Amino acid sequence: MADLPSRIALVYDRVNKWGGAERVLLALHELFPQAPLFTAVYDANLAPWAQVFPAVIPSFLQRFPYAKANHELYPWLTPLAFESFKFDDYEMVISVTSADAKGIITKPETFHLCYCLTPTHYLWSHEDFYKSQVSPLFHPLFNYLKYWDKVASRRPDTYIAISKTVQDRISRYYDLESQVVFPPVDTDIFGNETPAPDIQDYFLWVGRLVAYKRAQLVVETFNDLQLPLVVIGLGHLAEKLRRMAKQNIYFLGHQPEAELARYYQHAKGLVFFHEEDFGIVPVEAMAAGLPVIGLNAGGVGETVIHGVTGRLIEEDSQQALKNAILNFNREEFDSQVIKDHAQKFAKDRFKQEFARALIRAYFGWRRGYPPLARVP
Numbered sequence: 001m002a003d004l005p006s007r008i009a010l011v012y013d014r015v016n017k018w019g020g021a022e023r024v025l026l027a028l029h030e031l032f033p034q035a036p037l038f039t040a041v042y043d044a045n046l047a048p049w050a051q052v053f054p055a056v057i058p059s060f061l062q063r064f065p066y067a068k069a070n071h072e073l074y075p076w077l078t079p080l081a082f083e084s085f086k087f088d089d090y091e092m093v094i095s096v097t098s099a100d101a102k103g104i105i106t107k108p109e110t111f112h113l114c115y116c117l118t119p120t121h122y123l124w125s126h127e128d129f130y131k132s133q134v135s136p137l138f139h140p141l142f143n144y145l146k147y148w149d150k151v152a153s154r155r156p157d158t159y160i161a162i163s164k165t166v167q168d169r170i171s172r173y174y175d176l177e178s179q180v181v182f183p184p185v186d187t188d189i190f191g192n193e194t195p196a197p198d199i200q201d202y203f204l205w206v207g208r209l210v211a212y213k214r215a216q217l218v219v220e221t222f223n224d225l226q227l228p229l230v231v232i233g234l235g236h237l238a239e240k241l242r243r244m245a246k247q248n249i250y251f252l253g254h255q256p257e258a259e260l261a262r263y264y265q266h267a268k269g270l271v272f273f274h275e276e277d278f279g280i281v282p283v284e285a286m287a288a289g290l291p292v293i294g295l296n297a298g299g300v301g302e303t304v305i306h307g308v309t310g311r312l313i314e315e316d317s318q319q320a321l322k323n324a325i326l327n328f329n330r331e332e333f334d335s336q337v338i339k340d341h342a343q344k345f346a347k348d349r350f351k352q353e354f355a356r357a358l359i360r361a362y363f364g365w366r367r368g369y370p371p372l373a374r375v376p
Contacts, residue, residue: 042056042058082100083104163302181354185347194262204263206284222249232260279303286338291309292304294310309338309342
């Protein structure tokens with residue numbers, strides 16, 4: 001690719017799950033099929049998608065009890081795990097990270113680009129929330145990790161952010177500039193026509209059932225409205241939400257993408273009432289022609305066009321969400337226009353934009369123009 005080095009390595013925080021970041025890694029694998037993948041821990045049973053890489057190389061943390069599936073048990077060791085890797089045999093390293101992978105140490109002659117999913121949530125943008133979940137005895141650990149993270153943020157030669165939201169955080173917390181390349185979404189699979197499910201006239205919520213995604217607020221809202229809601233996803237709040245939900249709410253657990261496409265295509269609207277760094281779910285919904293009812297915060301404010309591909313809610317309150325749902329009419333939206341808009345986030349677009357950004361940064365670095373700069 002445009003005389004880029006042949007010896008390239010990829011680095012990712014942990015290989016033990018499936019989500020948006022993992023889609024990024026697979027797209028990068030298509031660009032750089034010979035690149036091995038370095039990571040803190042690797043669980044092949046939880047991450048079968050990683051078998052496509054020529055090698056997945058975990059750190060010493062892999063040998064610690066329960067670490068493969070529960071890396072968070074060793075937060076003070078994860079920085080050391082990434083610092084322990086040697087990249088002397090590589091001319092270019094691309095880290096994909098929302099945590100510690102950017103902290104690898106490379107020699108001056110090795111180019112390091114960081115594709116930043118976000119500055120570490122529990123240290124920066126969501127620090128107060130995470131501190132409230134643990135004993136004050138652990139708060140000094142936050143201070144140590146925050147100091148290390150700020151030091152590690154200077155190690156990449158350049159940054160690419162997944163959204164303007166993340167770009168702003170890189171500027172605010174790291175005092176560094178970055179450019180934006182939206183991550184890839186598999187838009188094609190959601191556009192193929194499917195038969196309607198048995199449930200009729202329903203709204204849809206999709207995601208992991210964890211606190212910050214505010215599924216409980218959505219369930220409470222539909223309990224009050226008595227309108228049909230389909231909930232797709234798993235998480236530690238699943239049983240609690242099932243117990244509190246009324247009969248108009250249907251919990252379907254995990255669904256394969258083909259089945260998920262069916263529920264996207266035939267819903268009245270997708271409800272997405274929380275802040276995400278980017279938010280793949282709204283783009284998947286739009287790829288199926290489904291308009292979004294979203295809180296105008298984070299990535300959804302960058303991907304959803306108010307009045308064209310959905311409704312953006314300015315007020316962060318349950319009453320504002322209720323009003324939006326009660327006044328929502330899918331017939332006011334053109335499904336084909338929504339689908340066309342979603343193609344702006346397709347995988348081929350990501351590969352082209354990422355390659356251009358990488359080439360520009362790499363050759364600027366080779367010519368001695370520092371691509372990493374402090375924000376004025």
